[in-house]
């Protein structure tokens with residue numbers, strides 16, 4: 001019993017401040033070779049009448065030592081974790097690289113917000129389409145070359161399924177769903193079976209615009225496009241409309257903007273004409289309105305479709321469309337909203 005008291009007193013005084021103290025404590029009180037452990041093995045040798053009391057005291061002491069050990073161990077571990085454990089928390093952190101927006105996304109958003117400001121709503125639709133929405137409803141004749149495999153990606157097993165070649169398919173989807181007045185823009189990815197060069201790619205982006213109401217005129221179309229060109233390329237930008245042909249518009253036109261690289265003097269981008277073509281447009285053909293269930297006697301409207309890559313190349317003065325699809329970070333990192 002004196003031994004128990006002696007060990008108990010020692011235990012009371014034992015201060016644990018470091019991992020080394022902790023280990024010493026374990027060796028002293030809890031290991032197989034410790035004095036306390038040998039007292040435990042002594043129990044069986046104690047005379048029967050004292051054995052119970054002795055046994056209880058030794059076991060209590062053992063529990064006390066064990067409990068104190070566990071508590072101190074946890075306390076020390078928490079303290080080390082707070083200090084950063086094995087890590088050196090004063091070491092400078094490695095950089096977290098922030099992604100940047102893709103130039104095509106930046107320009108797409110900019111174009112959308114220009115039209116949203118004058119009341120257009122943005123809608124989207126499927127990249128994989130059927131013949132009706134890409135061609136038939138838009139008044140493409142049966143033998144139109146765009147329906148040729150040379151120009152359009154078809155799905156071999158399903159001749160009716162195509163990758164959309166233009167976002168004009170969304171004109172049809174919108175008119176089928178919605179009654180006039182309609183004022184929407186439809187940004188999206190389009191696909192054409194083209195060989196890839198510095199000026200053409202098999203994937204690119206377009207934005208379609210559509211405005212249908214009573215008494216919509218070609219003058220309205222022209223004003224909207226002039227507003228857009230000035231917002232996009234600056235107040236001094238001029239536009240010009242050239243007669244053209246699209247199956248889904250009548251009359252149809254193509255629009256050029258004054259070249260913002262040479263200011264109209266003539267350079268490689270504008271092929272020394274001072275003008276760059278950026279979109280196709282026209283008054284929606286009455287056949288298209290009727291195909292989509294809209295009364296062409298009551299309503300008229302205009303549509304336009306512009307190429308986002310062309311716009312981006314103009315805006316950032318780059319001359320190879322392939323750069324936008326290679327996703328070399330050294331290239332795409334340069335286009336943060338701040339660099340605009």
Ligand code: DAH
Nearest residue numbers: 166168280281282303304305
């Ligand atoms: N869909 C035409 C193309 O991909 C662009 C276009 C031309 C869209 C005239 C229109 C339009 O809405 O009116 O080349």
